Amino acid sequence: MTITVENLDFTYGHTPILRSISLPAFQPGEVYAVVGPNGAGKSTLLRCIAGLHRHSGTITLGNGNGAGQQGSVLYLPQDPPPATTLTVFENVLLAYQQRAGFRVERATVDLVSDVLEQVGLTEFADHRMAHLSGGQRQLVSLAQAIVRRPSVLLLDEPTSSLDLHNQLKMLELVRQYAEEQPAVVITTIHDLTHAARFADHVVVLHDGTVHTVGTPREVITEDMLREVYRVNARIHFSDDDTLALAATSAYVTEV
């Protein structure tokens, strides 16, 4: 399923939040990072694509008609799932079956166990959600998403509560998921080095508008960092696309 966004406008009350957003079509098998400063409108854009906000302009899913395809769009909010008394296994099972009080097939148990292994939560399968850390619950959230095999996966700051090891693991899993499904994956992310490493395309939002769209090399530049983030920085891309970024100073512009 492809996604197109054309002339998207969104306001909270009378305050414009997103203005005239048009983007190249999002393609299955590709990972898109949406970056930009706090308040730029990244989460709002994701929520519009997820169908959670009433907006003007056009967001098209699929080949133009979008009919019957809404169900395979999955949006993962920034907050991890609640600290309930359900176990990790039960949480992921419920996400898959979408109802309680059912007979569970052996194949379903195996599927849930596989997904828990992929995200590294096997040893926590019987732990109650209330006994997990915020980062562990964020991994449960990913497991709940992957088990449902959506065609479009929208992730809002999926690494915000994770340590460096789990950040890399989460992003590797997401990349692998996009390729294998194949799915459109769109993630908001603050760490530009992660965006450079894991995303095929980067969308830079600034004050509710699109500043630039392109490959990480095209988009993550010293000029962009100055204009959008108000940061002086030195950047360097290695041959393997690894980005080294050293911010030398932040500056404040007159308002």
Ligand SMILES: Nc1ncnc2c1ncn2[C@@H]1O[C@H](COP(=O)(O)OP(=O)(O)OP(=O)(O)O)[C@@H](O)[C@H]1O
């Ligand atoms: N419920 C709301 N009512 C009014 N304004 C809101 C509401 N939620 C967000 N906003 C405003 O919309 C703008 C965009 O918010 P959004 O959460 O999309 O930004 P963001 O780029 O995801 O920021 P961050 O990086 O801090 O998460 C901000 O100026 C914010 O104050």
